[in-house]
Amino acid sequence: MIDALQFEFMRNALLAGLLASVICGVIGTLIVVNRLVFLSGGIAHSAYGGIGLAFFFGWPYMICTTLFALAAALTMAAVSRSMKQRADTIIGVMWAIGMATGILLLDFTPGYNVDLMSYLFGSIMSVPRSELISMALLGGGVLALVFFFFKDLLVMSYDEEFAQVQGVPVRALYYLLIGSVAVTVVVVVQVVGLILVIALMTIPPSIAEKYTSSMLQMMAVSCGLGMLFITGGLWGSYRYDLTSGAAIILVAATGFLLSLLVDQVILRKRRQRWLKAHAIDGNDR
């Protein structure tokens, strides 16, 4: 791994991955505890419509995609608040429409140069310096926002109704959260691809959740796990010449399965201790 770092593209890839882990660790924790994984997937996929729109009309790519993702996200958020029981259906519909629109618009664009695969899996090995900077700025912005509203977000994430009784501006905060998810998705997708974003936003927090006892700890552990997975995956993809995004996801998935295994071991140990403490012979179970 060390000798790989003599190449600038590897250094940039690693840096981009670490930044993505921090952003996804923090936002991903909020997504997991607020049960917004499906909604985030919907945002990420429908954002492809924004890419199609930008290329078809020749509009500035970044601005157009961000605005499109924000609009889609806030619509999904509004719908899922007003129709809680059918939120997943509406999100599924918008997910498909956004993606299909993007693909058709790109079909109609003469000589287009974005393919779906690079949107899905990203191109972490060819991240230019400028995108690193925009990612760092975004990461800083999102972190500042989250930590400014940390306590309100905490109370809201645990029990929204109670938070509202306490006077927390729940509705505004919810839209703010969804908005930052949308912006995060757009910028991070640029670098690591859609599938890796969703993996980074769900796998580390869902592992971290089991071993931590506060939201802040969960965020920190998620960031650390994300970094571990990204470094491992990048090393594997460099060493064995594999697709980087997929390698990182499989490392993360291995981590997830390992944590399930560890849970089983811990449970078994705990049960044996319980049996011993209650003077029950462990053999006759």
Add this chain to the structure above:
Amino acid sequence: MPTAPPIVTITDLCYSTGGQDILHNINLDVFRGDFISIIGPNGGGKTTLLKLILGLLKPSKGTIRINGRSPGMHGTSIGYVPQHVNHNLRFPATALDVVLMGAHDPRASRWTRTSGQTKETAREILAKLGVADCAGRKIVALSGGQRQRILIARALVSRPELLVLDEPTASIDTKGQTEFYELLKELNKELTILMVSHDLLIVSSYAKSIACLNRCMHYHQSFGSSREVLDAFYSCSVDEICPVGVIAQQPWTIRKME
């Protein structure tokens, strides 16, 4: 009769959805020291009334005043204990963290850390509720009854004047329920309690007054026996709108029943 102004004043309150009045012309004053239990059939509007008092819903007609202010602007004068204790179980927080959430005031400065004194208060309340040893445990590792007490502690930590509970015993076993009502009776010495409950018999021996709610409110000034409460309750069905009245238990009957 109480002379201090009421904590909650509800006048001519209506709330409608889908062209139907869920609540119709409700008038109710909650005075300091009251222990009111709202009973009524499913769909009678009990939870809706609580949500209106808490400011989670806006009335279609009429007014609600909490200490002279509109709901939602009351600051920390209401402590709320929700009906469901098992939601968001895997949330990464210890019982103490959850209790401290009740002390969060979004209007206060963002940069003040939770003071040691608030933590001390939280621990005292946990001890008073008999769950001091749960403080450091994750909520997922607690039993339903312990979680219930944690949520009550969360409502009490801001030192409210009024405690609002929505079917608080739904997830507690029979023994736990009796303990729970003893606890409420104890708490009622210092604060006012308004709750929704289905346990008619238990309620009639603990609550000071009972309001039967079925779109309209039936509130008796006094009731002599649980028989009257039962009659009041079963005369209600969602199809017919029952008359208005409140049943308040006289102090001597409470003593007699003990």
